[in-house]
Amino acid sequence: MTDALIIILSSLGAIFILLAAVGFLRMPDTYLRISVTTKAVTLGVGLILVSAAIYFDDLSVTSRVLAIILFIILTAPVGAHLIGRASYFLGVKMWDKSVMDELEGKYKKFSHKLDSGDDLRDDEEKEEKEKD
Amino acid sequence: MLIAILIGFVFALFLAFAGKFFKGKLSILISLIPLGLFIYFLQYIPNIASNQIVTESQQWIPSFGVNLDFRLDGLAMLFSLMITGIGTLVFAYTSSYLKGHVYLDRFYAYLLVFMASMLGLVLSDNIISLFIFWELTSISSFFLIGFNNTNPDSRRSAQTALAVTGIGGLLFLAGALILGSIAGTYQISEMIPLSEMIAGNAHYVLAVALIFGAAFTKSAQFPFHFWLPGAMKAPTPVSTYLHSATMVKAGIYLLFRLTPVLGGQEFWNTTLLIVGAVTMFYAAFHTLFRTDLKGILAYSTIAALGILTFLIGLGTHEALLAAGMFILVHALYKATLFLMTGAIDQGTKTRDVTVLSGLRKVMLPIAIAGILAAISNAGIPPSVGFLGKDLIYESTLNFNHSAIFLTGLAVATNVLIAYAGYVTGVKPFIGKLPTGMEHVDYPPLLIWLPPIILGVLGFVFGMFPSLVQESLIKPILTSVGRDPSQVHLKIWHGFTPILGLSVLTISLGLLVYFLWKPTKSKEDFIERFEKFSPKHILESLAVLFEKASDLWTRIFQNGYLRNYISVIIVFLVGLVSLTLLENTTYRIDYSSFSRLTIYEVVTLAIMIMSIGFAVFTKSRLAAVAATGVMGYSICLFFVFYSAPDLAMTQFTIDTLTVILFVLVLYKLPKYLKLSDYKTRVKDTVISIAFGGLITILALEVLAQPVNEEISNYYAENAYILAHGKNVVNVILVDFRGTDTMVEISVLAIAAIGVFGLLKLRLKSSERKQK
């Protein structure tokens, strides 16, 4: 019974990871790649770790596995957010079939302050002009 | 005797601290030291005359067989008396000659050191301690030649002299040590009975050649003679004392001293004959072209030294006797001539022999001394010089081979030496006093008395040779193991061919003196041949050598780190491949290897690719990231091969390294220039060779059996004795805890270093304060 469970879970996990890997390789732009991977992998890792927990059937192992999963859920999206954001600063282009970009022009060039779009005045440029 | 030697050193040291009291009038008191020593040695005359040898022995460094063994025999007595006697006069002379000089105290200190070293040299029976004093004479000579140290010429001459005598000293050391090894003792007196055994040794020639090197440099033999004319930059007392009377004779002394040990062999005799002959004639010839009093004297000194070498080379009974006598003779008249020169120089401010004349009118005592010395120099009876010359001709005429040739050479040399004596000792005093020299100050007592004493002594000994015959001359022969019973010094031997030769020498000398006038243009003429002179050749060689040194140094220390690395690795790879090629049987034991699995292969592949990527990428950051991947793959290997602790540490440290890189990198510019294709190919070859070598080495080692004693011990005792189950950790904190203690210290130091490197900003005022 546990064997079957382990096999199923680990197979699912492995497949998700493989798909994520393929997706990561195939996706046309950076944002899409980030987008595709963070979660597929999270799911895959989770499944495989759970199968490890089932295999060892030991409280300390189980708690450790849960801790790992928790950590990954906690950190993976933060990482994705950071690198996605940094890519945007660097001017990494989106896929040319993208339908919209509502973030365009919202970042201040130097301070990296992000505008909500409600107030369209560019403080930074104003400051610059005042200085000159 | 040890005390006698040490007195000089002790007083020199004393002067270094209390010198200011001896800069003025009190300086004459220092002459009491050599005078006291002179008297001290005189008291042994009876012993020496009765063939008693005075010895004294003091253990010093028995491990090396180096002892302070002193031995006062005839030869040593002759030199000791010369050193202290002439020393007394020179010391006294100095106190007037350098009166008021700011560094008079230093000068005396050097002189004392020299005198003491010279005494040590002639008194040592141990060849190593002899060498020690030998070196000390070179050093004190260096300081004395460079005494006028603000003058660049003085400094250069001092360095040249030191370099030449330094070479000699080192050759001497080697020769002495080899000789000691052959003989099994460093005691010269103990070597004498072994002389045949030594001569039969395969290294006899080597030892002798090295010792010749020492003697020839010290005694200014051709082609090493050139330092001596340069050394005339020293104040006159120094020229008198070191560079004519005593130090330059140290080489002769050494040859003399070793004659019973090493002499009598063809190599010994022939070399000395040739070198002596060349030197004496070359130098004597050169006196013709000099106009500086000191220059002429320097060359005639070299010629005299050549004669001495020549005589020792002859090696016969008569020749050795002649040499012994000539040492004394030469010291007496040459010292006189130098002291005289000093007086002239001080009075007239010139030493140019073409200008000087008629000085008898203003410095009569000096003139007397000069003329006495010139007579002795020319060998005119009844001076002691006549005796000396007599003995020389006797020894050449009685020599078995080519007596005529050798005698001819001796005559020619002596003629020129006689000329030199006339030119220096007579010419300045006769004739008309040039205008402007009428008011030359009359020399003070301490200036004219010493040369007079020496000059007169030359006649006293000449007229009463018995004064020195028993006490000095005979014992010299005894001390070199010859029978002195045949020696009868006297002025008149009857009409013999030798007398004829003497007369010939004297008159030919006079002839040359009258026919040949030294002029500047003649000096300039000989200067043209300067580029063929040993001095010039050696100097050019030295310059060439320095250029080559510079080149060699720059080739290796070229400033490019990558070249340094390449050289080191090529050296390593070269050595290792040499060994591997020769000694190893290649055996790879595949059967002991573990199975290949796909995850390992993939990890490996990724690792290699990431390395390749890191190497070839143009982006610095990508290289860092690739390095990270590489680290993580290693981490996986540690997991695969049962090293969880390693995996954890490697992983965290890799992450931290990436962070560090990232914090540093963003300020840097892009990768700049790439090296050219050729460099890259070269580097690739070196790298592959290096890596390949490591791989082969690893495979070879893996084929060797394993010793597991230690790891088994750890495994068995980790829990039972050290209370831990993670054996790696137990090793780290217990079995090998000291490693870890040091290691955390390393970390702490690195952190302090980083802190200092980034936080410490020197202000510009602090910048150069090393």
Next chain:
Amino acid sequence: MKTIILRTASNYLLPILLLFSIFILLRGHYLPGGGFVGGLIASIAFVLHAFANGLKDTKKLLKFHPGFLMPVGLSLAFLSGLLPVIFFDQAFMTGLWMQDPIPVIGSIGTALFFDVGVYIVVLGVTLTIIFTISESA
């Protein structure tokens, strides 16, 4: 970096990582872990916090300069090695152990104090290095 997301996450990760680092430290004698890794993880916790909140905040958190940890840790390690020399005339670094192991941590001995010393030094070192760089960045 001015991002709420990272800042918030780091505030929660900091205590978790610190706890974890001590866990790793204490179990090192029985299972993988120990002072090194423990110290490294602890420092990573603070580094993360510094990335998210800026160095000033992290320094405020620490209350003293991390460099101070280095001599403290070294002293601890040194003393635990010296203890047997001073009190028992045994060789430097000889392990001294309490008779009975206590729960969670296991046997208490000089080796444990030594490992704690290592932990503190590693923490101090890493933080000093990284803080210094960030400050002069």
Next chain:
Amino acid sequence: MTVEEYLYYIILPILAVSVLLVFCRFVIGPKIADRVVALDLLITVGITIIAVYSIVYDQSTFLDIALILGLIAFLSTVAFSYYLEKRNKTKLEEEKRKQKP
């Protein structure tokens, strides 16, 4: 086929292939961000490999390594993002400095 064998012969190869695919992206790039994400992904897949390996060799100890990987893997992502942002700033500042005179 036992669970261990299944994991060994089926799952580990799949994971290995995935790692290779991710690594291809690392090499291709083209942007630094892609590489950073790839690095992150490699570590995460590494966690799964370690987990499977721990089952295959019945060594739960290895899960501790996975734990550490899970905890600090994203730190390098944070660092790289920090770098990219900072470098971008530096670059812009330099451009600004150049434009001004």
Next chain:
Amino acid sequence: MKNRFLSNILLTFIWVAITGSFEFSNYVFGFILSFIILYVITQGRGNAKYFKIVPKLISFVLFFLYELLKANLQVAYDVVTPTFYMKPGIVRVPLDAETNLEITLLANLITLTPGTLSLDVSDDRKVLYVHAMYISDKEEFIQDIKQGFEKRLLEILR
């Protein structure tokens, strides 16, 4: 006070969980340890309520897992098939969430769901910029987030 106490308890549990040793002494030890750590790191932090959230929490977790699986399959399909059906873009999503924790959790949950990626939050915390793979209708997309994740999340947290 309450907040700190709760964190403390939470950390104690985490300690016990990761050590895997459930003796009483370990709880005490963990408690002390967390106390020390909290002391070291304490700076002001927002308050939150800790009761009445358990049922909502469970349903939320289930909802999230469902979303996760669904979206994963959607992306997986797109990855496996040769042609892309994506319509990606960056959408500006206005926020109701206010506190740091709310915003962060929301953003992370969005990122964890395949096909969407929270890029950044505006400095005045009013807007979340989301990169999404499938934007057939922008408004619908925004509403999905606001009615789905955000609403449920805020119910739990407030």
Next chain:
Amino acid sequence: MEFLLAIMTGVLYAAGLYMMLRRSLVKLIIGLIMIGNGANLLIFLLGRITKGHPPIISESSDVFTEIYADPVPQALILTAIVISFGLQSFAIILVKRAYKVVKTDDLDEMNTTDEEI
């Protein structure tokens, strides 16, 4: 597998050396890291490798009951890794400092101490 690991070690040494021979200071340090890792791997490999049996005594016994990996090389490598970390961080900072005072990371331009004799 040992065969491949031996090659791997060689590759690390070779690549490390190659990087050290470049002109960029950063590459130099990456090279140092690589070669350092190579040395660690060499210790590991030559201490003989064992799969799946960490040198940790099982909870239930006082000594090892089955085979285990040699713990000594592991301890040595751990020490070496940590020491290298100290050196590496120092070196990385050196790059920073060097760039600040010498204004380049080109090693070819850092030879004044050798040039001025």
Next chain:
Amino acid sequence: MMQQLLLYPLLWQLLMSIVLMFAWRHINVQRVMSITGSVIGLILSGMLFYKVLVYGTQTIQAGGWEAPFGITFVADTLSATLVLLTSIAGLAVSSFSSASIIPARLKFGYFAIFHFLLLGLIGAFLTGDIFNLYVWFEIIIISSFVLITLGGEKAQIEGAVKYFTLNFLASIIFLTAIAVLYGLAGSLNMADLAVLIPKIENRGLVEVTAILFLVGFGIKSAVFPLYFWLPASYHTPPSAVAAIFGGLLTKVGVYALIRVFTLLFVDDVFIDEVFIVIATLTLFSGAIGALVQKNMRKVFSYLIICHIGFMIAGLGMFTELAIAGAIFYLIHDIVVKTNLFMISGLIYRIKGSNNIKSLGGLYKEYPKLSLLMTIPFFSLIGIPPLSGFWPKISLIIASFNTQNYVVLGAVIFASLLTLIVMAKLWSEVFWKNPVDLPKRDHFLYFDKMTTTRKLQMLLPIVFLTGVSLYIGFGAESVQQLSTRIAGELMNKQQYIDAVMPKS
């Protein structure tokens, strides 16, 4: 407690370093502590030396784990001597540093690192474990990196990059050698290895390992063609630092070579030949390098290289006499080179330069000081009967006895060039008329220093000069010591027995 005496010099330095770290910014406290601590360290080393001299080789098994399982510390006569010399040089440099190192540097942990460096040196001399030796080497190089870069000036950094890289490379090669050795013999304890290595059948591999050690230690001891880091860097740090570097750093490499090649790899003709060739070329390269330098400290740097050749030659000839010569030279060189670099520092304080061209007139201005300086100068040249002279006797005889005439020639050549170089230096720096250097603003010239500071600079020079005079005039005892050391080294069994008593 006296049972543990062997480790006290070591533990004391560690304690000093830690306490000095606590006293971080209090530089006056640090000055006092460092000097007093160095005195105590010297006393402890002296006690150890005495004990070894009287009772023979001492050992301690750290952690109480008997050899070859734990880490063994061994003080045979060689180690005890070197520890003593380290403490002597350490005391001198400590005092010199407290006067000459500027407060800015002192505020950044100078003294702590300095004592860490001494710790590393003492540890390296005392350890009996090859990996532990590696660890001590690391502490030495990292502290020397820090000392060499402290202040981070351009020249310092450029020098440091080379110093760092090449020393790191040396460490890696050393580590590689350890890896191979462990793979072959399965042990790290040197006494144990001395027993195990001769039993290894594949001699080729043993020889390769030996070569790895040779190159690794060769880089550290700066022999040809591995010395490049030294001339590139030694003239860049403050003089006090250069003094301790010049005196001790390369010597620890030499020590390691001596230890390894008398204990582990003996009777290898090829290696001995390599040593001979290396020694000859080192003597040659170092000497001619010194000849062309224009900076006083660079001259000394090349002379360091040159004189390492003497020691390597002694090792290569591998007779008791030759090794005794090498050891004697080692003892002499540590004292004299330390002193010379301090002297160059003193001259720098007086004149504000170390460039030979811009120096001059010292003899006129500071006659007594000049007189003092002549002693180390002459000792270096080997003017008999000063310290540098005696070992040459052993070396020359040994090279004659083993028919290594090239070595004989090289020894003479190097001695001669040393003489010429030093004479040139003396003539330029002391004799030549003073060159008018522009007075530096804010530069603390020697004559402006307080008397205490002056004494702190002068006394160490006097102290070391005294020591070198003792080595020269008391050459008998030093030679007996060297012969005893050489005897111990030639008979490795006594080392093995001391570490692992046959039970």
